[in-house]
Structures are given as structure tokens and as C-alpha cells.
Amino acid sequence: MTLPSNPTIDLMHNHVSVRSFSGEPVSDEMVEAVVEAARRSPTSSNWQTYSVIVIRDAERKRRLAQLAGGQDHVAESQVFLAFAADIRRLSQAGSLHGETPAGGLNQAMVSIVDATIVGQSAQIAAESFGLGAVMVGGLRRDPQGVADELGLPEGVFVVFGMSIGWPAGDPLAPGLKPRLPAELVVHHEQYSDDDADELIERYDEELKAFYERRGRNLADAAWSAPVATRSAVRSYTDLAPFLLKQGFTLD
Ligand SMILES: Cc1cc2nc3c(=O)[nH]c(=O)nc-3n(C[C@H](O)[C@H](O)[C@H](O)COP(=O)(O)O)c2cc1C
Structure with a gap:
């Protein structure tokens, strides 16, 4: 059976994570085009409980590469985006009307889902320009270090980041990583x-x-x-206490 297709479907079928960049510059306009497209993403109840932090500074990217567990592509990216869950936005709305957000697992989840959807949209937008990108969940291994580096206030934490740059070589040359049936x-x-x-x-x-x-x-x-081996061990164990400290409630 031949499935119907179009340029968007083709783009999605050609997704590969890119961790090796040519070093050619990526213009501010291109980054803004990616972020602006991503900001059109659907968002729970129109709450828009996410923030995107755009990072260009070489030293900061180098420190983030270390915080992510020594992922060199973070330092080598032209631009690094951090996608944060941001329930501070609810406190901002509340303070205008004498209310305080009740918190709870669903509000935490709403913000994590919002940040994730914007991140995935940014990846598709970047790939549509021929840019290469890889998500970086490794930032969750040291959430306090990342919060300090990015000046995150209470109510904000980075769900994952994204290294972006022009791919070094043809990213499709090694073939597409097969998916589960x-x-x-x-x-x-x-x-x-x-x-x-x-x-x-x-x-x-x-x-x-x-x-x-x-x-x-x-x-x-x-x-x-x-x-099996990796999921038998708990990872990123600093995350839950950090989230509680940041004002996310998980019950
Ligand atoms: C939320 C999320 C976090 C990820 N974190 C990392 C990461 O820290 N480092 C990395 O090299 N790849 C990371 N990846 C990329 C995955 O390893 C990759 O998508 C997967 O192996 C499938 O390969 P493909 O994207 O090339 O098809 C992440 C992907 C997602 C969705």
C-alpha cells in the first residue's frame, strides 16, 4: 500500500538527530523563524506555560555541555535552545487577579507537555531549513546547575534542550534509525x-x-x-527534589 504523502510528511519521515555541525553560522533571523513557528504550537487551555531560552554564548554552551554529561555537540552547536516548563506564568496571571495557582500534578504536566510540544515543533521547523538538531534531555541530570546557569526563577525548569547547527555532511547518509514495529x-x-x-x-x-x-x-x-539494563537503574534522581524546591507539586 502506498501511503499518501506531501512535503511535511516527507520532512517528518526524514528526521534524524544531528550531533555533528559544520560550524557555519546560523543567522538570528533563522533562529527567530524557528522559534516563532514553534510558538504557534497548540498549548493546554492556551495557558502557554513554557519558556524558550536562546543561548549563543560559547562559554555558556560549553558549561551546558558539561552539565548535560559531557555532550560535545552542545558546545559545538551554533545555537542552543532550552525548553522550560514555566508555571511561573500562572503566578503572574494570578497576581493580577488576587489568585494563587493551586499547583498539583496536572499543572506540572501541562507545563511539561507545553514545553515539549514547542520543542518538537522547533525541531521540525529547524529541519525544514536543512538545519540539524538534537534534543538534549541530559540537562535533567543536574537541574540545579542548569537553573543557576540560565538564571531560572521559581516555577521554571528545563525539560530538555536542543543543539542546532548546519549538519557536517549529509545527515541522511548513515540511514534512518529504524523504529519499533x-x-x-x-x-x-x-x-x-x-x-x-x-x-x-x-x-x-x-x-x-x-x-x-x-x-x-x-x-x-x-x-x-x-x-532493560538502563531502565533497571533510577536516573536523574536530583530531579524530583529540585522540582519540589522550584514550586512544582507532583501530587
Ligand atoms: C526528550 C528527548 C531527549 C533526548 N536527549 C538526548 C540527549 O541528551 N543526547 C542525545 O545525544 N540525544 C538525545 N535525544 C535524541 C535521541 O537519542 C534520538 O531521538 C533517538 O535515539 C532516535 O534517533 P533519531 O532521532 O536519530 O531517529 C533525545 C530525544 C528526546 C526525544
Whole structure:
């Protein structure tokens, strides 16, 4: 079956994360075009509980690269965007009308979803110009360090960042990283994962072949083994206490 397509669908099918940049400048106009397009994203109840921090300063990018666990592409990016959940916006609205936000898990989630949607839109907008980008969730490993670096007030925390630049070489040359089979992640009418083991094993083989083609000799570089090992350990354990300190309530 041939699926219908158009330039937007083609762009989305050609998504790859880019971590290697040519160093050519990215104009302020182009960054603004990306951010302005992203700001058209849908937002829960029109609350717009997010902020985007645009970072150009080389020293700051270098420090953020360290805070993200030593991710060199952050320092090498032409521009780095930080997408923050921002419930301070609710306090700002409240103070105009003598109200205080009640907080709670849903308000925290609204802001995280808002920031995430804007971030994904920015990635698509950047890719539509031929720019390369990669999201950087690694910033959540040291949320206080990131907050200090970016001067974040109470009610604001960085959900993830994004390294952006012109790709060094053709980002599609290594091929597209295969995704889990649709049968596993797309359900019709009701959830069903009867064939999960078989589908995951099939994907393990596919992903292993992909990594081998790229010259990565990783014996168990398939999907399920590293996911199993890594998800067996709690990560970014500073995050929950930091969020509480920042005024996010999670109950
Ligand atoms: C929220 C989020 C955070 C991510 N954080 C990182 C990161 O810190 N470092 C990194 O190199 N890639 C990061 N990625 C990129 C993923 O590794 C990448 O999207 C995934 O491996 C699929 O590869 P592809 O995007 O090239 O298809 C992140 C992606 C998402 C959605």
C-alpha cells in the first residue's frame, strides 16, 4: 500500500538527530523563524506555560555541555535552545487577579507537555531549513546547575534542550534509525500487546543490523538489552527534589 504523502510528511519521515555541525553560522533571523513557528504550537487551555531560552554564548554552551554529561555537540552547536516548563506564568496571571495557582500534578504536566510540544515543533521547523538538531534531555541530570546557569526563577525548569547547527555532511547518509514495529506501538480500538516479545526481537535484529552498517560493533546494541539494563537503574534522581524546591507539586 502506498501511503499518501506531501512535503511535511516527507520532512517528518526524514528526521534524524544531528550531533555533528559544520560550524557555519546560523543567522538570528533563522533562529527567530524557528522559534516563532514553534510558538504557534497548540498549548493546554492556551495557558502557554513554557519558556524558550536562546543561548549563543560559547562559554555558556560549553558549561551546558558539561552539565548535560559531557555532550560535545552542545558546545559545538551554533545555537542552543532550552525548553522550560514555566508555571511561573500562572503566578503572574494570578497576581493580577488576587489568585494563587493551586499547583498539583496536572499543572506540572501541562507545563511539561507545553514545553515539549514547542520543542518538537522547533525541531521540525529547524529541519525544514536543512538545519540539524538534537534534543538534549541530559540537562535533567543536574537541574540545579542548569537553573543557576540560565538564571531560572521559581516555577521554571528545563525539560530538555536542543543543539542546532548546519549538519557536517549529509545527515541522511548513515540511514534512518529504524523504529519499533507499528504493530507494537499503534493499537486499533483497544490496546493489545500479545505479540510483544516477537515484535521486540524482530526490532532488536533490525536495529543491530543498522548499527553494524554504521560500523558500530556492539554485541548487544539492539534495543531491548540496553533499555532493560538502563531502565533497571533510577536516573536523574536530583530531579524530583529540585522540582519540589522550584514550586512544582507532583501530587
Ligand atoms: C526528550 C528527548 C531527549 C533526548 N536527549 C538526548 C540527549 O541528551 N543526547 C542525545 O545525544 N540525544 C538525545 N535525544 C535524541 C535521541 O537519542 C534520538 O531521538 C533517538 O535515539 C532516535 O534517533 P533519531 O532521532 O536519530 O531517529 C533525545 C530525544 C528526546 C526525544
